[in-house]
Amino acid sequence: MSDYPDDFLTHVYRRMKTIREFEERLNVEIQKGEIPGFTHLYAGQEAVAVGVCEQLDEDDYIVSTHRGHGHCIAKGCDVGGMMKEIYGRHDGLCKGKGGSMHIADRDVGMLGANAIVGGGPPIAVGAAIATGLQGQGRVTASFSGDGSCNQGTVFEALNLAVVLQAPTLFIFEDNGYSEHTGADYAVGSKDIAGRCEAFGMPVEKVDGNDFFAVYEAMGRAVARARDGGGPSAIECETTRFFGHFVGDPQKYRAKDEVARHRENLDCLKLFRARLADEDRLDAATLDAIDEEVLALIDRSVDEAKASPLPDVSEITTDVYAIY
Amino acid sequence: MSDNIKTFRDALNEALHEEMERDDTVIVLGEDVAGGAGGTGDTVEAAGGIFGVTAGLARKFGRQRVIDTPISESAIAGAANGAALAGLRPVAELMFADFIGVCMDQVYNQAAKFRYMFGGKMECPLVIRTAMGAGMNMGAQHSQTIYPLLTAVPGLKIAIPSNAADAKGLLKTAIRDNDPVVFFEHKALYNKKSEVPEGDYTVPFGEADMTREGDDVTVVAMGRMVPFSEKAIDSLAEQGISADLVDPRTVSPMDWDMIFESLEHTGRLVVVDESPPRCSLASDIAGVVAQEAFGSLRAPVKMITAPHAPVPFSPGLERAYVPGPDKIAAGILDCVKGG
């Protein structure tokens, strides 16, 4: 870690903290009834999104999931624009037409969250084919969950990427559950990395709560992909701090599981502990970032609430024909 | 309230309980239908499908007959097909109708065609239950009423219940039927309560229900559009307008006779459909009526549908997207005043 400059460490901490507070605040606002729809929070998994995206450039792509807020923030989507989108406002990143599960921003290489489990990985291969043809050493990262790795579409994407040697990074976030179903039940081999390896690509399995572990594994995979070495996969073991969606009573989890994981597996706490261990950045610097992040989230919520709803004429814009 | 007033969800749940009790070849499979599996907590009855329709089945009938699957829609539908060919009566749950895209081959190329392709020597007594429809701000990939796509496929039967009693009776018929049935449950109806008859009863396929009777116009509507159309029709009574409201209940097979007979009396047709207009049930019904009952019509057919657009997320947009009682009333008025 001594190699990492201070401004990198503060940047990474700020990104992870922004995701955390974004989600913590949404959890509150949703329970107040302020936010419509169906929202899946990413809290707990921040080290994966940030560890992956910190190895990407703005013109690299990512493809995300229904639990996509963290991926969006990590790739550089505007937090205010995301908040407005989630509130269904006209100046949201997708004009309020997409919502939490459909945030996208091409300008920062975010090709879209996806409400169809397993919908993303084949799209990521296509994006990787495109950048490969354009010959610029760009890469595409595909995020998906432990649950999604049971979709045939994901197997097809893994194989196609290998066949074409498309520069795709398959990131599997094993947070232990797909909705109410444990990965220990639904993932037959209990070995996502092993599946990917069997398709013929290099894999690493890392502690997804350890930013540095994710970041370094991603660094190796990206270097290979940029160099014409084809796809790789990274399995990240992590945990989600909330239910599948806000309002999920989580009976399928042991009563103290979330509290234990918040205590022991919190990527932000682990990050701070590691910095303290190695005597990098003082607590006051990090506390100041916390304050700034909270202020940013407050501001983005206030602005989202104050922002107008889309006009009904928007229903039939952005679609090729009207009958 | 009488004990016979039940939610749409509970009526479906009762149908599943009763059919599983009656016939041990009935099995249920899908994501989280047993209540989840694995994990660190109590999964005996954590869920029962995310809408709770299969609640209690795993406890009662065991996990051999109530099967939690991984997220693998093609394998769910395909395994249901295979189990049906081999003598079971699977009821597969597809969490949201939008996900039919993932397993479309198993539904429209496999299940739908077995009996015909194999010269009548095979049957595929399969039910796919699935939650559809807008109204809960779930966005473009969780809100569609995708039934026209499947109604177009020969070999599939399509049920679209609009109330608790029909939901129960139609689901029983679906389970006992020897053809594959896709059973669309509108998610905005799950909590709606209405009278459900006591005991074992079925609602036959291909027999529509007339939930309002009147003189000026025939309204055909399905799913959530039925209660919306009832509201619209009731609101027009003040203006002296009355309507027949035909709820087909199954759209394949379809009870054309009830529609034609009603039209002989009213001479005007309004079709209400939550789907976009092109190749919809609205346009299908309008087309068949134009061919078969043109002589009864004294006004152009009026189609009231969603716009030709995906379902938007923002609540105001979604509300305006779905044909609601006001829009339906205006459409009926337009049709009646226009001709």
Ligand SMILES: Cc1ncc(C[n+]2csc(CCOP(=O)(O)OP(=O)(O)O)c2C)c(N)n1
């Ligand atoms: C094709 C499809 N099937 C089912 C669902 C419903 N669903 C949404 S998220 C989810 C669980 C996904 O689990 P996982 O991939 O582990 O991601 P996580 O929710 O843990 O982030 C399910 C079953 C869906 N959206 N799409």
Ligand SMILES: [Mg+2]
């Ligand atoms: Mg998961």
